[in-house]
Amino acid sequence: MIWIAATLIAAAAQTFRNAAQSGLTRQIGTIGATSVRFVFGVPFALLALGLAALAFDIPRPGGTTLAWAALGAGAQIAATVFMLITMRGQSFGIATALMKTEPVTLAIIGAIVLAEPLGPARMGAIVLATAGVVLASGARWSRASARPVLTGIAAGALFGLSSIGFRGAILSLPDGGYVIRALTTLAITLGLQSAAMLAWMAIMDRPALRGIVGEWRVSLAAGALGAFASLFWFIGFALTAAANVRTLALIEVPLAQILSGRVFRETIGRAQLLGICMIVLGVGWLLAAA
Template identity: 70%
Template sequence: MIWVAATLIAAIAQTGRNAAQAGLTGRVGTIGATAVRFLFGLPFAALFLLILSPVAEIPSLGLRAVGFTALGAAAQIAATALMLLTMRGQGFGIATALMKTEPVTLAIFGALALSEPLGPARMAAIALATTGVVLASGARWSRISLAPVLTGVTSGALFGVSAIGFRGALLSLPEGGYFIHALTVLVLTLALQSFAMLVWLGATAPGTLRAIFAEWRISLAAGALGAFASLFWFIGFALTPAANVRTLALVEVVFAQVVSGRIFHETTQRAQLIGIVLIVAGVAWLLAVAAT
């Protein structure tokens, strides 16, 4: 169950990266904070691939793999921008929970695009964990405007599309080790995303580019954590359907609650604790289904 360990590592690293990006949003703007994870993540991923290249054969990238990677890269840029926009209007834990409705749509996308299994037990486990996410958000839904709910849910759906793109790219590669496959797709992904963000910011907001590099210390931290998290997401995608990975990743909501209390001083309510229990139960059910 290597994908389980990889997913948990990725979820922890992503929580740290999201917190770093949320802190950058007020200084460099939503688009600037979105670009940080790509521009400052690419050097770390590329250097690691260069180090491994003498001892691991780098797989060739066909048109299908490049196409799926481009789909995932574009969807991830849009999803990250909407995620940061949601964080500006809601608490960190609430924004994370809104985006974690992703596994439901992801399971459907996976069944349609990649013919991955979509049985009743698997969907029930995903639905249970997602219900836990809604409770764990701690949101009083009557007091939340429609706009942040829509941006958060749309962000989650786009993250689902990106996961399908990356899983499709990994499945399109020739035979080889899952680790070098994941790292190769990651470098291509970050290269495409960095190029797109440089062109966009250079043409529309050169001041934002200067602001990003002025905040290089926190940008490096966010980039390194982002590259590290993405590598382990991709390892998970290489080994099991993306919906399994993203459902297990709902434990990130638990991590987000810790971050919310420790850093953003948000309190945890009883309903949130019940939600956490449901998340754990749903994840455990999914793991039991996946193991059969």
């Protein structure tokens, strides 16, 4: 069950990366802060792949691998755009809850595109954990308007599609163990995303491009953490269905709620407590069924 450990490591590293990126948004804007995880993550991915090449043969990606990687890279960028639109139009709680619908759409897309088995036990666990996130978010849904809800669901679906693209790229590589295939896919994906973001900033947003250069120290830390987190996400995708990985990652929600209660003395309502219990039960059910 290596994928479980990989997923938990990825979720923890992603939390630290988000913290590093959060301050950059105020200083260099949304586009600049978003591009940091890609542009400054590439050197670390290439360095790791180069070191791995000393001990393992690097699998040669073909057209199929590049197509899957491009799908994942493009979907992830588009999902980020929809996520930002949702956060501008709704509260953070509603936006977060909508993003976390990803495992449901991911399971359905995976069953259709990659022919991954979707039995009643797996689907039930995924739905239970996702519904728990909606309750645990504490969002006031009576204030939600239609357009941000749709963009939020679209963001979750696109994040799910990106995970399918990454898993498809990993599985399409002709040979190699799960670590070297994950590293190879990571380097390809970050390369594609960096090229796209740099081209966009060079043409449409020069201040953001100057900003990430000026804030290179913080950007480098965020890029390193982003590449580290992505590597372990990809290791998880190499070993099991992407829906399993993203559902297990929901365990970070109750952990964050517990942390906020202990550290920041924030109260947790009954609905949120019920949501946390649903997440824990859903994740446990998923692990039993996997």
